[in-house]
Amino acid sequence: MFCYQCQETAGNTGCTQVGVCGKKPEVANMQDLLIYVSKGISAITTRLRAEGKEISKEVNHLITLNLFITITNANFDNDAIIARIKKTLDVKKELLNELSNKDGLPEASLWESYDESEYLTKAATVGVLATENEDIRSLRELIIYGLKGLSAYSKHANALLQDDGEVDAFLQRALAATLDDKLGVDELVALTLETGKYGVNGMALLDKANTTAYGNPEITTVDIGVGKNPGILVSGHDLRDLEMLLKQTQGSGVDVYTHSEMLAGQYYPELKKYSNLKGNYGNAWWKQKEEFESFNGPILMTTNCIVPPKASYIDRLYTTGSAGYPGCKHIAGDIGEEKDFSEIIEQAKKCAPPTEIESGNIVGGFAHAQVLALADKVVDAVKSGAISKFVVMAGCDGRSKARNYYTDFAKALPKDAIILTAGCAKYKYNKLDLGDIGGIPRVLDAGQCNDSYSLAVIALKLKEVFGLDDINDLPLEFNIAWYEQKAVIVLLALLYLGVKNIHLGPTLPGFLSPNVAKVLVDNFGIAGIGTVEDDIELFFGKV
Template structure:
């Protein structure tokens, strides 16, 4: 069998692409299964797109497309059999919806019959692998077209993740699903020019804003607006469950089912943001946050001692020392780990993970103290007068948006050093796990305003946009780029890609992206982003501070 090819994350091998085994840990067999799942999902999208033209809209199809894309995000699913099961189910659903579309007149003007992705089918796994080798990333020969197609697909993966979280809370937007289907179909359309694909890339950013706004509404209307919160990072003496990932619905169900059991619940990674929502503060067993960003879980999960629930991406293949107490749910999957599925109403039974936790000893303490967060847009706007006065008096000279992702590379220590060396009259706006590079530093405050304002998860980057637009309005500016805000963003995977495309759609320029620019940007596509939007990489801390601060 030929080797794999994947370059969708920042840590891809050699900054070019993983060809033998993913840096994330996925094998070539898993990579091929994911490639095929993306391909047949494009076929389902083609049928769905044509169906919309004749009034055939199926919620199950929309749901399946978003879930399939979520399955293939970096560090989400390493279970080949689970992925291939999705391939089989996708082919089944595609044929069912195709019958409806053709019946309602979609066949005559559609691309269904001429697109291989919309007609190819097999129930033979050996055929699956052979097909996967034909339809992976490198099947698009033109480097620039390939670059733009993958940029769009990775943006759609991030958007699908956010839509799935919103849908779990009962919120949806059919227009967003229609765009996802249209855009996926377009990545197989050889008639589209580079200019067409550039326009589609920006349109992806437009729907990224819509998707993040929808999820923000879903989270805040369900659980309340995040509020300034001091979060304990020590431990208690009870056995515990560590919940990681991003899905707040899973957190709610776990907290509800652990009430009165003697088992404490700790957040990890980006689930830290769950600590900021008022609805979760009523649970006495909601103990605090344990550990740091996703990439340290191999060491930290061992020391936690208790059961672990991975709700979304950001899981790495576990060590044997804790594999038997790690559970997955949603889009995540690890071969050999118990997967907890939802019933037809979206409810999940966590009794098995609670039973495991009860047999475990309490977490080993790895740090003490508190960290402060909860600075989503509603909370920051409540402090607007204070913030504006600080800017007008010169107490705050500049804001630095340092949102995004953390990762294993030593080059990411740049962000710690950058935060440490920022002048005392600057404030960091952050969201995502990039904050773990500096959120435990003692950077102080400015007139009671902490110098690190953590809005929450990567999808809460929307909060940072709302804050910027509000400041633009308050200061009477006609361009968001005239604000004293600089963007120095770390990226790792596809949810960061949709955040970037959303910022570009909103007209934000001069974004610095690191620790390296994406490998999937061809030289020509990178040049377009540099010339049109001022996208740049990072240099040394000293040089970048001079550049940002003039």
């Protein structure tokens, strides 16, 4: 196996024996093969579109789910991944028959085998290292990881019956382009930026899907303690799954708690209206081994991030959608279908209520509509000097001790600075008492990682209000944390929007070759993180 797609990759160069995430070599290899056949089918759909033929939503959804499944910590189930490979081959065969001009198709479009004993041998020839030139490999993978993030966001929008055919067409064209040996560094850099453009569109689509279905997020105080009823803990990012579970648990005597990125579900009017939506339990994904044990009840993983479960609670861990883990029950249900969570609810009834691990509350819901409703107050505070700067600290959390930097950085910020956040990175500082500035909390949580889109909307609005030509002239700094591939599409989207001098930590991606890293540094001012003291001085001058 060779995988270097996430921030925790071994030695920041690549996992080769087993994933730091717990991914086994055979799973890594089958994920490589799934990506390979997804590239192959994408080359065919791209050509079919050029021939004027329509590609069905089902085919678009097949490809996005394939990519989503290979995101870090989403799916560890070899059998499920092999089933996806075979399904993709079936659909690919049908599409190939529709294609008039098959000349010069890549090998990935023509390869076919239903003999699983051949899969490992094939996978070994089509993984990341199959591209020999390290700069081309780096750019291809940068694009693919961005597309994986984009797929995740598209899938969530699709689950709410929103599609953007242009995003799908781009996604497939770009995926197919990573097979094209004629494309050099310049073309792939251009494609990387174009990926950012569609990243913006994909996040806008999801924002529209979420707010159309559930209303605009609003300021919400969320309890982090527990009640007396047994509970079900919902993790991951899929709000539609949360909604279905809330409906099905009503009146059952079972409460629903959010975990990690699902916290954002609490901010939406059409989700928070459920009285059985209790509080938020625990912290970011990487603390789940302790927190799932003490939760006592069943846990539903709707997407990443799964940590290989302990035997003590594996019988309480369920997956659905892109998520999968061998030995855990998977709840089926395609887009548009009502999933049946009755088994989880029945198990919950027999479980003890959650053990309290903390108490108090956190405040969030500062997505674009809510912040823009407060715009006058915010603008006045900036004009009066009460707010000196905004620091975007969105992104992911993770296990590395180096990430304590973000807690220390939040504590060390001047008291007149506001943190804008989204994603699970916020758990590094959202329970600190950082206070407020004239009633505006110093940590404004927009929601999930995809709600970084909201932060961009807010920044663009402030640019307009202050009459600036350039987003980089705002009193705004970017100090973002990354872990998996959704953070990659967020980064590419910000670059496409013209944001410069983003600091990215706790380490720069291992998949960036020195030359590709140099392109990002020279053209966009991308930088890593330093010490807290140095970075505070860099952003604020001597304080």
